[in-house]
Structures are given as structure tokens and as C-alpha cells.
Amino acid sequence: FLDIGAKFKEAGKIPLITGAKDAWPLTDWFENTFLKVGGPVLYNKLIRHEISWKHPKVIEAFEVIKDLLDKDYFAPNLLGYGFYESFMKRTRGEAGMQLMGGWINGMTQAEFGWKPGVDFTFFTYPIIDPSFPMAITVGADIVNIAKGAKGIEEAKILLDFLASPEAQAIWVERGGLIAPNKLVTLDFYDANAKKEALALSDYVVVFDLDDMIPTELSTAFRAELQRFFADPTLLEDILNTMEAKAEDLY
Numbered sequence: 001f002l003d004i005g006a007k008f009k010e011a012g013k014i015p016l017i018t019g020a021k022d023a024w025p026l027t028d029w030f031e032n033t034f035l036k037v038g039g040p041v042l043y044n045k046l047i048r049h050e051i052s053w054k055h056p057k058v059i060e061a062f063e064v065i066k067d068l069l070d071k072d073y074f075a076p077n078l079l080g081y082g083f084y085e086s087f088m089k090r091t092r093g094e095a096g097m098q099l100m101g102g103w104i105n106g107m108t109q110a111e112f113g114w115k116p117g118v119d120f121t122f123f124t125y126p127i128i129d130p131s132f133p134m135a136i137t138v139g140a141d142i143v144n145i146a147k148g149a150k151g152i153e154e155a156k157i158l159l160d161f162l163a164s165p166e167a168q169a170i171w172v173e174r175g176g177l178i179a180p181n182k183l184v185t186l187d188f189y190d191a192n193a194k195k196e197a198l199a200l201s202d203y204v205v206v207f208d209l210d211d212m213i214p215t216e217l218s219t220a221f222r223a224e225l226q227r228f229f230a231d232p233t234l235l236e237d238i239l240n241t242m243e244a245k246a247e248d249l250y
Contacts, residue, residue, distance in 0.1 A: 001126040005073045008096035015073040017095035019083030020229050023222035027210035028099050030225060031137050032125040034061035039132035040204045047212045049250040053242040059235070064128065066232040079230055099125070101139060105192045106176015116175075117191025124199050135204040139211060214249045217242075 005015035019025040035043045038057035045051045046058065068074060075081060075095060087104070089095045091112055098104070105116060114120050124136060143162070145155045161167050168179035169188045178189065178197045186194050210218050224238045 002071075004096070005068075005071070009072070013093070014075045014089070014095035015097060016068065017075045017081065017086045017089055017098050018078065019081060019086040020078045020226060021080060021082040021085075023226055024210070025083055025086070025100070026225040026229060027208075027222060028101075028137070029065055030061060031209045032099065033064050033128070034058060034209075035135050035137060035206065036125060036128035036132070037061050037064060039129070040135045040206050043135075043206050043209065047207075047209050049246045053246055054239045058239065062228065062232070062235050062239075065228075066235070069229065069232055074229070079226060102178060102193070102196045103176065105190070105196070106174070109176050109190075115191075116193070117195075120192075122192060122195070124203075133204045134202060135206060136200065137208050138200075138205050139208045217245055217249050220245045 008015040018029065031043075034046070034057065037060045038046075038055075042051060042055075042057055046053070046055070052058075075086075075089070081089070086095070086098060087100075087107070090098045091108065091114075102122075105122070108114050108120055109116065112119075127134075143159060145152055145159070149155065163181060165179070165181050165183035168181045168184045171177060172179050172184060172188050172193065175190050176193065178193050178200065182201070186197060189197060210221060213221065220242060224241055227234055228238050
């Protein structure tokens with residue numbers, strides 16, 4: 001991973017680009033790095049605030065990111081770019097890599113007509129500590145039936161169908177997506193989605209930390225990440241702020 005970044009620099013391209021101006025893309029950097037240095041058990045403990053935001057492994061995760069910042073792997077003036085502008089810089093060839101969810105596979109196909117596995121591909125976040133199991137973060141979309149709604153039994157029938165492999169296959173055939181139902185066969189997937197589905201079948205799956213923590217803490221988390229990416233020397237103050245906020249909310 002570091003060697004690839006160095007090659008992009010040698011070619012005069014930005015190795016890593018992220019939509020730091022929008023803040024939320026930065027959460028993926030911390031989440032995936034922390035998962036790789038602390039493992040899934042510690043990751044879930046941080047979500048529940050069973051460990052401190054000043055835990056040594058939290059600090060280590062930020063130090064790994066700081067090393068990438070110190071190597072100038074990220075775009076200069078990275079807080080000046082939002083997600084979409086960063087996406088465009090990558091697809092224009094100005095930047096090499098962008099850490100993002102699997103949905104960007106479909107977005108790239110839809111906006112540029114690129115062929116998965118030919119014009120673009122992906123790899124999962126690199127291993128940092130090999131003693132931990134392979135793990136990956138995911139987001140979840142949930143459909144609820146309101147209590148007291150009309151036609152609840154009919155709604156249940158609809159949801160059962162939407163969750164079925166038959167319905168999921170219709171969805172993934174559109175391209176750029178993977179199904180939550182494991183019974184959907186790989187034949188329905190494009191090259192990138194197939195690669196993603198195979199990875200998920202072997203990995204420990206954890207949910208996106210930023211989605212799971214209290215809303216007020218998430219708001220602080222995003223703001224503090226922007227501070228860190230702008231000036232990594234502020235890490236101690238940033239972690240003190242996060243821990244104080246977490247203590248108030250849990």
C-alpha cells in the first residue's frame with residue numbers, strides 16, 4: 001500500500017484523496033485504521049464507550065494516519081475538497097486512491113460508464129496487525145414497519161420478498177451493489193461487486209462506528225477529525241475533547 005502511494009507520488013499524482021471538507025469521509029479513515037490496529041472486539045468496545053478515546057490503540061490508529069499525512073500522501077489543502085470533488089479528481093486521474101464504501105463502484109459506472117475490473121478496481125484496507133482476524137466495516141440500511149400502521153401483514157409480506165434472494169438478485173443486477181442475502185449467487189455480480197462479496201464472506205463484519213455512536217458524539221467526531229487532518233499535532237487535545245464528550249453522553 002505504501003509502495004503504491006510512493007509510485008503515485010513519483011508519477012506526479014496525489015496518492016490519496018478524501019472529501020475532508022464534508023467531514024464524513026474522514027470517519028472511514030479512522031474506523032478502518034482503528035479496526036486494523038485494535039481488532040473488532042476493541043472496535044465495538046469503543047462504540048459502546050467501554051474503552052476511552054485516549055486508549056493506546058486509538059492513539060496508534062491516529063499515528064498511522066499521521067504517518068500518511070507526514071509522507072504527503074494526501075492531497076494538499078485536503079480540507080478544501082468535498083466528497084464529490086475528490087471523486088472527480090480520482091476519476092480524472094489526478095489522484096490514485098480514494099477510501100470509500102462499495103457503493104462508489106456503482107456511482108463510477110453510472111457517471112462514467114467505466115467497466116468494473118477493467119477500468120477501475122479496489123482492494124480492502126491493508127492489514128496492519130496480522131494477529132487480528134480479517135475485518136471490514138459496513139453500513140446498514142434498515143426498513144421498519146411503523147407500529148399501528150395499516151396493512152401490517154401485507155407490509156411483512158413485502159419485506160419478506162424484498163429480503164429474498166430473488167428480489168435481491170433483481171437489485172444487484174443493476175450493477176455496483178452487493179446483496180445482504182448470502183443466497184444471491186456470484187453470477188449476478190459485476191467484477192468489483194463479486195470481489196467485494198467474496199471478501200465479506202471471509203471477513204469479520206463490524207458496523208460503521210460513526211453511524212453507531214450517539215449523534216452528538218458523531219458531530220464532535222467529525223469536527224475533531226477535520227482538526228486532526230489539518231494539524232495532527234493537536235491529537236492530545238482532540239482525544240481529550242472526544243473523551244469528555246463521550247463521558248457526558250454515555
